[in-house]
Amino acid sequence: MSTPKRVIHVISHTHWDREWYMPYEAHHVKLIQTMDALLDTFATDPDFRSFYLDGQTIVLEDYLQVYPEKRELLQRLCKEEKISAGPWYVLQDEFLTSSEANVRNLQIGHRDAAAFGPVSKVGYFPDSFGNMGQAPQLLKQAGIHNAVFGRGVKATGFNNQVGEGSSLESPFSELTWESPDGSQVLGILFANWYNNGMEIPVDPAEARQYWDHRIESASRYASTPHLLLMNGCDHQPVQTNLSEALRVARDLYPEHEFVHSNFDDYINDVLATLPPKLSTTRGELRGQKTDGWFTLVNTASARVPIKQLNQRNQTLLEKVAEPLASLALVEGKPYPHALFNYSWKTLMQNHPHDSICGCSVDEVYREMETRFAKSTEVAKAIIRESARHLSERVDTSGFEVYGSAAAPFVAYNTSGYKGSSVTSFDVELSRRYFKQSENPVRVAEEVRQRTTADGSLINHRGEPVDFASEDLGVKFGYDLPDDKFRQPYMARFVRLTFETGIMPAMGHLVFAWISAIGEEQATGSSGVASLVTGEATLENANLRLSIEADGGMTLLDKRSGQTFLDLGHYEDAGDVGNEYIFRQPDGDVPITTKGGNARIRVVEDAPYRATIEIVQEMSIPVSADERLDQEVRTMVSILDRKSGRSVKRVPLVLTTRVSLERLGKGVQVSVSYDNPAKDHRLRALYPTDVRSSTHFADSIFEVAERQNTPSREWQNPSNCQHMQAFVDAHDSQRGLTVAGKGLNEYETLLDGRSTLAVTLLRSVGELGDWGVFETPEAQCLGNHSAEWMILPHGGSDRIDAYREAHRFPVPLTVCQTGLHAGTVPPRFEFLRWEGEGILFSNLKTNEQRGDWMARWYNANGAPSEVRLVTARDGQAYVSNILEDNSHDAVNGQFPVGPYQIVTVGLRN
Template structure:
């Protein structure tokens, strides 16, 4: 009798996982892409049974093809509209943890915008090869109208290429599961339990096909919760299978009890949703492979080529935290918003964000090109910042300074971190500017400026109150204007460099100051030195003593807590690769603990004091000769016997420890000339807090993580990702360590709750599937690192420290302006907001491309409900939006202000429309 059960359905989805650059540089991969796409289009033309091909969830594949063949755009549009090619939802397949919260959002936004130009947007949360998945993915997907996510890593016991272990203790018995974000948002999660190549190169010949399908069907059936089985027909840079239709005809003949479909993601996902069992396992938050042995989570890509991460952090900060909000403020005052420039800058930056690029796990040539992209994007951001601050400066009423002196040189200082900010600012002010024309006696013009100006003077704020400062005369210098309505205008001017502490600059606002030229004027009002004893720095909040071995003893004067032994360095060997750190068997750490340091006071100014601490370590120059032999013969890193060399080289680390008058944290900047290979350098920061959990800044959340890993974890190292900071705290005591582009940390399983931050990892091979030497990844030469120590009182007090850590990454911006009237007050906030208990973080402020509305985004740092109060400072309509910045039509508040409840861990976007 025929079975009453419906047939199992084999969904074969053709695709290629397209790493834009990896084991070859970009243009080599690019040429391969052109060949792959050409052949794919030819297959689709000649084979009507070849129904669809998935372009890896990223629209940049289309861009890269059209860069060579722009005349084929109409063909691609036709195929997308017919459903035979996919478009989006991402612009690129990013590494989620090494790109900022806003970069993840812009990736979705640009991917959606580009997709709409071709046809329907692929509404699939596609994370095929992310090295771990962010905890807020489900919330981001839901806000973008995406209900299903597929991913390759982070769940179950996975090994190389996601091979599944036999352990019964799995996080889900099925490849399908509920995936929840911390706020409760949910999507259906589908794991590539047999990787995304389990249907590649399907045989057409019956005997080979029988062997293939017997294995493939059994493997897919093992984890599927429905009768719909997924076979991914492709792999990394895999060309389309030209004989697929014939291979599927063979399969249908061999297996009449199965239905074989050349499918697509839309049809497969719809079928799975309709056939799910009533109960699925639920996974929550981050997927980082914590139920594995710990060797293949690939977290150590966070420390490969740290210089790339630092450039990325600078670039992201310039775009999202400085250029965009300043351009938005200028737009609100009537200046056109530079959508095109910012879009170009974001795209250029995100071309560095694919996982094999930003992770530092590619060949050296990739990073030569990445440096150029960073410089291009940063150059655009710098131009937008300069234009926006110049425009805003021209809108500020500075006439009050004229009462002090008609020769006043006013300037404005902008804070765009989202919080009231105090910081040390250096501004170069031009005095006595004198223009000249071609052919004039330029030397005489310069001499006149030198004779008619003075570098002496003093500094005042908008109230006319004198401000302590340090200045230096940079002499008469050439400069030029580029007016919008005439030819360039060269000039000479005297330049005075003024450094001071700009205190309490309003959040998302500015303050005004002026340099008052005055011959013979004393430096400024006296201020007590921040050096209160030998090798000791102190302000109203902290006292920091530098011990003879260079470690810091820090007293938090607000609660009486003392932190000892902060800031020693640890050096160990590394015989792993760009993906994975592996300390040599039996290797002993070399540290600076107890090693006498050279300590010198190098700055004692009214606004800041700085000590320079120099350590010199004697370390092995490299691994021994066995490592190169093991690399050349592809000995797995876990089996390597290489040790560190007996030959030594010096490693001199110069650390500048600084404390400013108003800051609640101690800053550190380390620089060193690395001449050793195959090693790792970390700064060690004992928190004095021994707890089971700690907290790290991640994508739209402060993630709570276990300090002690699960029992399955056998890797001695438990390094993890961070964005702006890591925090360890208990009742009444806590330490937050902020950073700039130092994305790898570990909280040690010791009695001191030591936070170890990686500041250098040197390795000489890519790793993975072949032999790819990467000498540049040894990071020889000058390296540097920056961090800040922020003690706090634990619990709720930690959110103040988190805000300071965010602010640490965002420098204040200063611009000189003239003496003039203007519609803006000398000091004000351009966007007033507050969140109850300071639990909210401002993520971005920009202008939406489609409607021209201002859009601001916040997120709740905690699981406790909060409340957001927004006051735009003008009569405007406010509405709740989403990460795609859509207007849902529902207005909130009135007259440009509103109070919005924000649930725990919620991401909230607010639009502001001037026309109401």
């Protein structure tokens, strides 16, 4: 049998990092030059067939910022399929962006691409630092049946054996990639990277040497006669003489076919010639069959403040603004699709892997902070307007008996999970508008004299609610009416802190502040027993927390009877790596707070919450030693660095506050500190004493199960991992979940106690990778803070802990309103659901149909169902992540398969 003729598919492309070793606008100028050259090449070379625009529509958007008049030309080239468009808006880091952000990325990428021509249906992940396990399911729901990626699977070559039971090795560059739910796509691995066909020579002698090497390298891994040569690389200019280079190749190798190809043609040809059986890779692609040094997981802890801003921004958009705007739609307020689009796009401009990963030059992060601020302000404006519209329609007439003394307000829970929260809200007692001709000092005094900060708090049933109040005095404010000029005023405010009681999962409760009348005085206590039960002990019905002399914590879970010891110590280690990779100096022994001295005091003792403050001081090296600077400047590999930590020490003072709420199921922790040192890593340690070889981490639409011990090939002493909201270790008897806000890196230590080590800060001074790029601001000097929650459980009830972990970062929205009747009851649940093992993701509104779109996923390997009750009377139907309308109608419940992601539409 003759050997099939090899077909060499050359795909022209450029991998376009919007910002990285240069700021965005510097890269932007290079993009304009690259696109100009591409358009000129299309115009002058009829044999130049196609160019792949890196799978992201933002490249077109960025070009049209400068040349808006070229839109029609780009649309023509896209319709002719010379330029691809989509499927993504940006090439994101999958693990550092939320589940919903990954979905919005596909949704907006598809929508924007469709405005130019056919949407590219290539699941393109060329340089993601690991790939999410649910990618095949997400891609298939978007009508994409392939994934092209560069990391996470080790190609062995077809003559090599794949380890038995290993799903992270493949003999071929072609494989089957399967999600936990069983969804499968064809995987195309860049076994020779995405630059294996760049800068093809036209000189015959050079071309012969070039092609001999490239064809042999690609053939080593290909399972079919179709070889993939990627003609481009990072910010690679267009090879304008490619047609000539391919003519030279055809003359030199008449036995092969050279095609200036595209992904559609290449993938179709591969599909037609695949061998009967490919290896199957399941779940996350995280490079566990490598030496572990260059999986780049430590980008999860580079520039932690950026991750915290991202978490806050994402949460406000997907967990507060979108749900609230959807609820307001029910009461007649149009859904602000255009504003959401703008806010999401602005946020996602921070989501490319070199941006959100923290592995760029300092200028990039100054601009990212501005984008976060812009996107967040839009989200907050939508939240305010939606809450005001809803609150005006909530019935508060039950408080009319108190007359003008009553100040009603509505608290909204949009997390998707019911539960109690302690919240703070500034209640306006009285307001006085004033004109420019009036003296504002006199107006302020008038407001002060006619109000009192004394009063009481009641709920919608008229029952007293425990609270703490702070008189904020008279402050300036203003209205911006829709029909007239701005209206300044003076108003007096009281800040209330109180526990809401159990809130609906997607709904609200009404409260009212009743100002004191005559001699009546406020009382903030109902006589409920204190949560402080010892000198350094907090206790509620679920938990008992004791602070030890060194600042460590002992936690008893009364529900399971399990006790957790030595929780919450801090560890500081040296770091002579870079923004990509943590590298602890040889022989470095971490410094910990265990066994030290701590100053401990109760700082809050309210009926609804108690808080203990712990102050600890660590003496840590001021930086690495002097050798590191020389090693960085001369590009000594981090694996070969000999630098250690400085002998000079500085104090690191950590002020930790641990809080227990009356109805709380976990302990809330916050820490603040002024980082005085460089070249180090700070972590919080939580020994679990769980007996299990695996642990679980919140990831993209799944709670991923991961091995505690890495593969035999793993050489890196560190085995850090990504998490979204939480990490969890459990066995059949006990479990501990640690949930964070913008803390994306953890490690399960092999210390005999299955300690969960959560990274709070990593300080480094260089970018790393291919050159010398100093990043002094990545040392993160100065003030920092972090928040997380400790959730003990009994193992079998882990899903309840996961729901609390998801609820933890979602703030309540509180809006003051007037006394009025309304169409919405004072306690109302717009969306109620139940389901074993089910986690909630999002509620939003579809732009084309105005339907609610709600999304859940099954965190377990057993079938389940969602039982649904909503405020809408319309028909429900199962959709997909692109929110298509062509799926089966469902009634009050619908099945959710093992690890399945389900989107349900709710019609008006």
